[in-house]
Amino acid sequence: MNFLAITMEELPSVFMRLGEGMLTTFQIFFLTFVLSLPLGLIVAFGRMSKNAIIRNITKLYISVMRGTPLMLQIIVVFFGPNLIFGLSVSTNYRLPATIIAFVINYAAYFAEIYRGGIESMEKGQYEAADILGFSKSQTFIRIILPQVIKRVLPSITNEAITLVKDTSLAFTISVTEMFTAAERIAAAETSMVPYAVAAVFYYVFNYAVAFAMERIEKSFNYYKS
Amino acid sequence: MSILEIKHLTKSFGENEVLKDINMTVNRGQVVSVIGPSGSGKSTLLRCATTLEKADGGEISYDGITMIKDGKYADKNAMKKIKQKFGLVFQSFNLFPHMSILRNITEAPVCVLGMKKEQAEKEAMELLEKMGLGDKADSYPFQLSGGQQQRVSIARALAMHPDVLFFDEPTSALDPELTGEILKVIRELAEEKMTMVIVTHEIVFAREVSDYVVFMDNGYIVEEGDAHKVINNPQSDRLQLFLSKFNQ
Numbered sequence: 253m254n255f256l257a258i259t260m261e262e263l264p265s266v267f268m269r270l271g272e273g274m275l276t277t278f279q280i281f282f283l284t285f286v287l288s289l290p291l292g293l294i295v296a297f298g299r300m301s302k303n304a305i306i307r308n309i310t311k312l313y314i315s316v317m318r319g320t321p322l323m324l325q326i327i328v329v330f331f332g333p334n335l336i337f338g339l340s341v342s343t344n345y346r347l348p349a350t351i352i353a354f355v356i357n358y359a360a361y362f363a364e365i366y367r368g369g370i371e372s373m374e375k376g377q378y379e380a381a382d383i384l385g386f387s388k389s390q391t392f393i394r395i396i397l398p399q400v401i402k403r404v405l406p407s408i409t410n411e412a413i414t415l416v417k418d419t420s421l422a423f424t425i426s427v428t429e430m431f432t433a434a435e436r437i438a439a440a441e442t443s444m445v446p447y448a449v450a451a452v453f454y455y456v457f458n459y460a461v462a463f464a465m466e467r468i469e470k471s472f473n474y475y476k477s
Numbered sequence: 478m479s480i481l482e483i484k485h486l487t488k489s490f491g492e493n494e495v496l497k498d499i500n501m502t503v504n505r506g507q508v509v510s511v512i513g514p515s516g517s518g519k520s521t522l523l524r525c526a527t528t529l530e531k532a533d534g535g536e537i538s539y540d541g542i543t544m545i546k547d548g549k550y551a552d553k554n555a556m557k558k559i560k561q562k563f564g565l566v567f568q569s570f571n572l573f574p575h576m577s578i579l580r581n582i583t584e585a586p587v588c589v590l591g592m593k594k595e596q597a598e599k600e601a602m603e604l605l606e607k608m609g610l611g612d613k614a615d616s617y618p619f620q621l622s623g624g625q626q627q628r629v630s631i632a633r634a635l636a637m638h639p640d641v642l643f644f645d646e647p648t649s650a651l652d653p654e655l656t657g658e659i660l661k662v663i664r665e666l667a668e669e670k671m672t673m674v675i676v677t678h679e680i681v682f683a684r685e686v687s688d689y690v691v692f693m694d695n696g697y698i699v700e701e702g703d704a705h706k707v708i709n710n711p712q713s714d715r716l717q718l719f720l721s722k723f724n725q
């Protein structure tokens with residue numbers, strides 16, 4: 253058995269070679285998170301629109317995003333432009349394609365979370381704001397949204413943790429994120445160690461994400477609704 | 478001088494005709510109580526008068542400005558003006574839980590009226606002092622009792638300087654011990670000649686504080702007039718029956 257073939261002396265070099273993969277994983281995570289959170293809000297508005305066409309298109313979009321594997325969506329976003337429209341795509345498109353697929357996928361999940369939060373708001377909050385003369389946008393930004401954020405934070409935390417693990421799906425189109433990097437090294441060295449390092453990395457990353465989210469949730473504890 | 482004029486107001490929810498030809502005038506400085514059995518349309522009347530509910534027909538005007546006539550509402554600008562004429566105190570307070578007590582009161586004057594923050598805070602503190610809540614400015618609604626929350630919501634409404642203040646059963650979400658503190662506040666406002674329309678089940682209070690009482694039943698105003706006369710000496714069978722339930 254030589255699955256532990258990498259010795260202690262070699263560990264730093266494994267880290268070095270995994271380093272690039274780690275950076276890519278961070279990149280996928282942060283870009284997806286910061287782009288899909290606002291996009292999800294826009295999608296949620298579409299989903300709740302009074303306009304039936306907008307509402308149904310959004311509904312279809314959400315159900316496709318949630319009803320098909322993310323892996324498949326990544327493949328479609330990456331190969332689609334070439335296979336469907338005959339456009340030539342460069343290999344530089346791999347990472348952007350991954351991020352696009354992640355963002356549109358997670359925006360659909362976030363949209364449903366926002367919608368749940370918005371619909372859980374008491375009618376009395378809207379009515380009190382209306383009587384006081386707040387406009388629709390003032391009501392949403394000053395009164396509804398801050399309370400919705402508090403309510404949806406636990407669900408957002410769950411999605412964030414899933415997202416950390418989902419980043420490994422980028423391997424589908426050979427984006428060298430953490431998991432792909434570990435796999436390559438493991439294959440070349442016939443060793444489990446890179447996988448173990450990757451596991452520790454994901455775990456620590458998730459721990460950090462959960463910790464940060466918990467801090468944010470706590471910052472909303474100054475009031476109860 | 479009348480501040481609010483309602484003529485032939487009608488409102489249905491589907492097949493259910495809730496308001497059938499309501500006529501009402503509220504004069505400046507007057508305190509009008511609206512009484513009547515559950516489901517008679519009291520809340521719906523208040524909600525139509527405050528635009529929370531769309532009326533079907535009839536006429537409502539504030540201070541001579543028409544809000545709705547023959548089922549047609551005024552344009553956006555006029556509506557904005559009209560909305561500043563009235564305030565509403567809800568049964569369930571509806572304070573903004575994420576804002577401090579002070580901010581609950583200053584938010585609308587600052588954002589809607591464009592008042593300077595310092596000025597709004599100064600006025601809010603005066604209102605809080607008046608409500609006996611001067612020490613609660615930095616608290617949050619969840620830290621207050623129901624009676625205190627309701628006093629804040631009255632202060633919040635007053636901060637917008639309404640010409641007329643509506644109350645929809647302001648004490649019915651409160652324990653009996655706490656209703657007294659709200660009634661006291663309303664009594665003080667009445668002494669200051671604040672124009673108020675109060676939907677209430679507190680008959681004794683209605684008689685004491687109001688100049689005028691309106692008795693609603695089944696979508697109609699069945700009897701109305703001077704508060705003492707109407708409550709001490711009801712003419713209609715329905716009002717007699719309604720009041721007899723309170724005397725037992």
Ligand SMILES: Nc1ncnc2c1ncn2[C@@H]1O[C@H](COP(=O)(O)OP(=O)(O)OP(=O)(O)O)[C@@H](O)[C@H]1O
Pocket residue numbers: 490493495513514515516517518519520521522
């Ligand atoms: N949003 C609504 N949709 C449908 N029906 C409604 C609605 N609001 C009120 N109603 C109906 O209108 C009627 C009058 O209701 P309203 O709330 O005005 O009565 P109320 O006099 O305020 O009664 P209470 O003393 O119980 O508060 C009731 O039959 C009620 O079911």
Ligand SMILES: [Mg+2]
Pocket residue numbers: 519520521
């Ligand atoms: Mg009612």
